[in-house]
Amino acid sequence: MKRITQMLLAFFLVLNISGVARAEYPDSPITMIIAFTAGGSSDVQARIMQKYWGKYCKQPLVFVYKPGAGGALGFTAIAMSKPDGYTIGGVNTPHIILQPLLQRAPFSIDKFDYICQVVNDPQVVAVRKDSKFKSVKEIFAYAKANPKKLRLGLVGPNSGHHLMYLELADKYDFPVTPVFYKGAADQNAALLGGEIDVMFGNLNDVMRSLSEMHVLGIASEKHDPTLPKVQTMHELGFNVVSYIRRGFVAPKGVDKNKLAYLRGIFQKIANDPAYIADMKKAGQPGEYLDGEAFNKWIHAEEQNDKAILKKAKLLK
Amino acid sequence: MMEFIGPALLHLIEPLNIFLMVVGLTGGIIVGALPGLTATMGVALMVPATFAMNPTSGLIMLGAIYVGAIYGGSNSACLICTPGTPSSVATTFDGWPMCQSGRADFALYTSLIASALGGFIGTFGLLFLAAPLARFALSFGGPENFWLCIFGLSTIAVMSTDNMVKGVLSGILGILISTIGLDPNAGVPRFIFGYYPLVQGIEVIPAMIGLFSFSQVLVLIGSNRTYIAEFKPTKGAFTQVFKEMMTKCKVVLLRSSIIGGIVGMLPGAGGEIASIIAYNESKRWSKHPEKYGTGIIQGVVSSESANNAVIGGALIPMLTLGIPGSAVAAVILGALLAKGIQPGFNVFSTTGDLAYTFIFSQFAVNLLMLPVGYLLAKIMAKLLSLRLTFVAIAIVMLSVIGSYAINNSMLDVWVVLIFGVVGYFASRVSLNTGAMALGIILGPMIEENLGKCVNLSSAMGGSVFDVFVASKISVLLIIMTVLSFISPFILSRVKKKDATCACETAQKEDHHA
Numbered sequence: 001m002k003r004i005t006q007m008l009l010a011f012f013l014v015l016n017i018s019g020v021a022r023a024e025y026p027d028s029p030i031t032m033i034i035a036f037t038a039g040g041s042s043d044v045q046a047r048i049m050q051k052y053w054g055k056y057c058k059q060p061l062v063f064v065y066k067p068g069a070g071g072a073l074g075f076t077a078i079a080m081s082k083p084d085g086y087t088i089g090g091v092n093t094p095h096i097i098l099q100p101l102l103q104r105a106p107f108s109i110d111k112f113d114y115i116c117q118v119v120n121d122p123q124v125v126a127v128r129k130d131s132k133f134k135s136v137k138e139i140f141a142y143a144k145a146n147p148k149k150l151r152l153g154l155v156g157p158n159s160g161h162h163l164m165y166l167e168l169a170d171k172y173d174f175p176v177t178p179v180f181y182k183g184a185a186d187q188n189a190a191l192l193g194g195e196i197d198v199m200f201g202n203l204n205d206v207m208r209s210l211s212e213m214h215v216l217g218i219a220s221e222k223h224d225p226t227l228p229k230v231q232t233m234h235e236l237g238f239n240v241v242s243y244i245r246r247g248f249v250a251p252k253g254v255d256k257n258k259l260a261y262l263r264g265i266f267q268k269i270a271n272d273p274a275y276i277a278d279m280k281k282a283g284q285p286g287e288y289l290d291g292e293a294f295n296k297w298i299h300a301e302e303q304n305d306k307a308i309l310k311k312a313k314l315l316k
Numbered sequence: 317m318m319e320f321i322g323p324a325l326l327h328l329i330e331p332l333n334i335f336l337m338v339v340g341l342t343g344g345i346i347v348g349a350l351p352g353l354t355a356t357m358g359v360a361l362m363v364p365a366t367f368a369m370n371p372t373s374g375l376i377m378l379g380a381i382y383v384g385a386i387y388g389g390s391n392s393a394c395l396i397c398t399p400g401t402p403s404s405v406a407t408t409f410d411g412w413p414m415c416q417s418g419r420a421d422f423a424l425y426t427s428l429i430a431s432a433l434g435g436f437i438g439t440f441g442l443l444f445l446a447a448p449l450a451r452f453a454l455s456f457g458g459p460e461n462f463w464l465c466i467f468g469l470s471t472i473a474v475m476s477t478d479n480m481v482k483g484v485l486s487g488i489l490g491i492l493i494s495t496i497g498l499d500p501n502a503g504v505p506r507f508i509f510g511y512y513p514l515v516q517g518i519e520v521i522p523a524m525i526g527l528f529s530f531s532q533v534l535v536l537i538g539s540n541r542t543y544i545a546e547f548k549p550t551k552g553a554f555t556q557v558f559k560e561m562m563t564k565c566k567v568v569l570l571r572s573s574i575i576g577g578i579v580g581m582l583p584g585a586g587g588e589i590a591s592i593i594a595y596n597e598s599k600r601w602s603k604h605p606e607k608y609g610t611g612i613i614q615g616v617v618s619s620e621s622a623n624n625a626v627i628g629g630a631l632i633p634m635l636t637l638g639i640p641g642s643a644v645a646a647v648i649l650g651a652l653l654a655k656g657i658q659p660g661f662n663v664f665s666t667t668g669d670l671a672y673t674f675i676f677s678q679f680a681v682n683l684l685m686l687p688v689g690y691l692l693a694k695i696m697a698k699l700l701s702l703r704l705t706f707v708a709i710a711i712v713m714l715s716v717i718g719s720y721a722i723n724n725s726m727l728d729v730w731v732v733l734i735f736g737v738v739g740y741f742a743s744r745v746s747l748n749t750g751a752m753a754l755g756i757i758l759g760p761m762i763e764e765n766l767g768k769c770v771n772l773s774s775a776m777g778g779s780v781f782d783v784f785v786a787s788k789i790s791v792l793l794i795i796m797t798v799l800s801f802i803s804p805f806i807l808s809r810v811k812k813k814d815a816t817c818a819c820e821t822a823q824k825e826d827h828h829a
Binding site for chain 2: 051
């Protein structure tokens with residue numbers, strides 16, 4: 001009798017303990033994987049989010065940096081982590097689209113569950129303040145008249161800038177010499193130092209040296225509030241839009257409720273006026289898209305990009 | 317500028333800022349002294365703490381940690397021949413022999429004073445020459461950077477005067493190792509043999525921790541000693557060192573600091589390269605180059621003043637162009653951007669308060685380093701009284717933890733272990749580990765810039781050589797590189813001539829006598 005009571009007691013204890021383990025999600029800290037170095041643009045934006053995360057979630061957000069290979073290492077780490085809702089990460093497009101296509105990266109856009117998009121950074125066409133080019137049309141005219149003489153700076157290869165160049169070169173006559181740089185800072189320095197004549201850069205990065213440059217066109221659908229006078233490429237007669245977007249994802253297979261919870265928190269943060277003000281102060285062009293919309297956009301974009309790459313013979 | 321000096325100095329004497337400077341210095345020196353923990357890590361760890369402070373105080377603290385860590389690396393470099401940070405690799409060449417001959421306190425005080433003075437000169441450059449130097453740095457594009465890196469590699473020729481071929485081969489081996497990973501120009505993986513994590517390449521810091529720190533642990537253990545070295549503290553060592561530096565080392569100090577400042581300004585090149593190049597150059601121009609490596613003050617002075625001068629240099633492009641001159645400057649830049657401070661040429665006018673307070677805090681930190689460093693050095697010297705076993709265990713632990721903490725990647729830990737073994741056998745095959753380290757660091761930069769030259773050449777009609785000779789700076793650098801390679805031969809011939817002359821005069825005197 002004593003034995004049976006003991007065993008029954010043990011049995012109920014075990015049931016209770018596992019019951020405790022199934023407490024409300026999340027019950028331990030959530031890991032955020034950042035695929036770039038500490039202090040970079042992606043990190044800055046994620047840290048701003050972290051500031052407001054504490055308001056809406058009791059568990060802390062713990063940052064883990066896995067930089068390398070232009071973000072590919074970090075994206076791989078996110079895709080390969082356990083889909084238990086306790087690991088999420090920041091991703092960038094078109095990086096996550098292009099890297100599997102061109103760099104044999106071991107992940108793909110289908111290996112993620114999308115939480116939301118937070119940043120939409122359009123590309124701009126910029127020249128030095130004292131440059132002889134006063135409009136995008138002049139640049140294209142000069143390129144046509146002097147093939148290969150114009151030096152165009154891009155971050156890359158296999159980046160959003162590279163794609164914009166390939167698209168323009170395919171749709172219009174644009175014989176220039178593209179020069180690739182490791183990062184936006186090097187690209188800025190090269191333009192200011194005279195090594196290149198014109199560059200396609202991110203709005204966010206160009207803002208750093210705005211006083212020394214002229215922005216001649218912006219590859220977005222609407223005018224940007226930070227540079228309201230700059231015309232869109234569409235208005236200037238060139239049918240191209242090009243953005244670098246940032247968002248947050250979880251590895252594919254996360255429980256539906258947990259994903260909904262994560263999406264809910266990020267939505268609350270993105271709509272918080274204090275967060276919006278902080279993003280403006282840091283010069284980050286924020287634009288919120290919910291998980292499903294982001295997912296749809298990325299898959300559509302992949303088809304676009306594949307077409308451009310095939311035409312440029314970079315993809316078979 | 318004048319109107320900012322007053323408020324800047326007032327900010328400096330705020331109690332919070334003084335507290336942050338001292339705490340930052342102390343923390344930085346300790347992090348720097350521990351092998352396996354680097355300056356970048358120390359600064360990056362404290363960045364979140366700055367979010368709660370106002371930008372000026374946060375910047376002051378990060379700057380203090382940076383200075384402390386770069387100096388701190390010399391402590392372990394001298395005491396246990398294990399560079400605490402990669403910037404102190406060249407300090408081991410002369411600091412360790414000094415320690416082994418019982419003069420550890422001389423070594424520690426030399427590096428302290430040299431670091432402080434080097435830091436002063438670097439900050440001086442930042443204060444007065446930021447704008448013109450930044451514009452000068454802008455004129456360094458693909459071809460110029462390419463030849464500058466090749467010139468940096470050419471200083472290897474001086475490193476191993478007895479066997480230049482082996483030195484060059486070690487450098488080339490280092491470059492070959494650096495090709496593992498992603499091709500910088502085509503973005504395609506290379507030499508990864510199907511193991512995807514290798515796509516990040518062989519990270520420089522774990523490789524250096526392995527080559528110099530971990531290999532040294534193996535050597536120490538193999539030496540079967542109970543204690544690392546005998547330590548006979550000399551009274552008044554500090555004043556002796558100070559006097560000797562002021563009389564015999566002025567030129568070395570100035571030249572090394574300038575080299576440090578210039579290398580610091582170039583993006584991607586930091587203390588590791590600066591200290592090795594400064595050491596090599598001091599050796600090249602010294603009257604007794606054979607003494608380098610035996611434990612002379614000049615050796616420690618050249619390395620330590622260069623790596624601290626790098627700080628001032630790295631901050632110049634960071635503040636004026638938003639282009640960090642070193643890895644730590646990149647972290648600090650991120651902290652600034654998160655606070656909404658935009659770098660640019662008007663950082664000295666629109667955010668002049670912040671900029672000038674920061675610069676003056678750097679002067680203050682270099683001054684404060686003398687008392688703080690002096691106290692800590694006395695404590696660190698007690699390390700020599702610990703049993704070797706414990707020290708060795710501690711170094712191994714720190715190397716593993718430190719290298720893993722960089723990228724959260726086990727690959728880095730393997731790199732440390734493998735390069736540790738390579739470094740251990742290095743001396744038996746006369747592999748020059750310093751040259752190899754230079755190759756690993758400079759390899760990617762050389763390739764990237766060569767790629768840019770090739771890209772640019774299509775705008776010039778297709779010949780890369782046209783690109784090379786297009787700018788005056790590149791041509792100058794090419795000439796300097798050639799001279800750098802032949803200088804050892806010329807200098808040794810000159811010395812032989814002097815020696816034969818001396819012999820002849822001695823013989824003549826013999827005859828007369």
